[in-house]
Amino acid sequence: MPVNAALSAIIILAVALTTFGTRVFPFLLFPEGKEIPPVIQYLGKVLTPAVIGMLVVYCLKNTPVFVSPHGIPEFLAVAVTAGLHVWKRNNLLSIGVGTALYMFLIQVVF
Template structure:
């Protein structure tokens, strides 16, 4: 069922407001000069690596290690992604290169 232009505009408006709200709320809750609670500081340090770790486990959970390519394209892409991230410390670069490398390996070599 196609959506009308008005409904599409309303959906885009709601998504934009939700995105803007998620960006503004931290500045309202923790204004300049107010001490950030230790639990929020702790979560800021550990949440990103924990989420990345969960994504890696989720992506690799069904890797066929006993058949086909035996997980070699996945292993190569993960090693290159991790190595590039340790070297350059750039999430976008390491994830982008790892994804492109994996796609090239799967589509052309394996």
């Protein structure tokens, strides 16, 4: 279905306002100086690792372990990503290096 310029502008505006709203909402709900409830603090600590864990499982669910290369590129990329993250504590670095390593292994080595 072709979309004209006016509809495209409306869609972009709606997405931008929604994104901005989701970014501003926590600051309106928990202004500076107001105590953040313990449940929200707990969720802030545990949700990020939980989501990353679910993403790893989702990304590796169709990894062919019984045919060549037996999931070796995936395992190496995950191991390097996790090791770099533990060592440097830098999400961008660990994910970038792990992704580059995986692409290299798939294209060049295996």
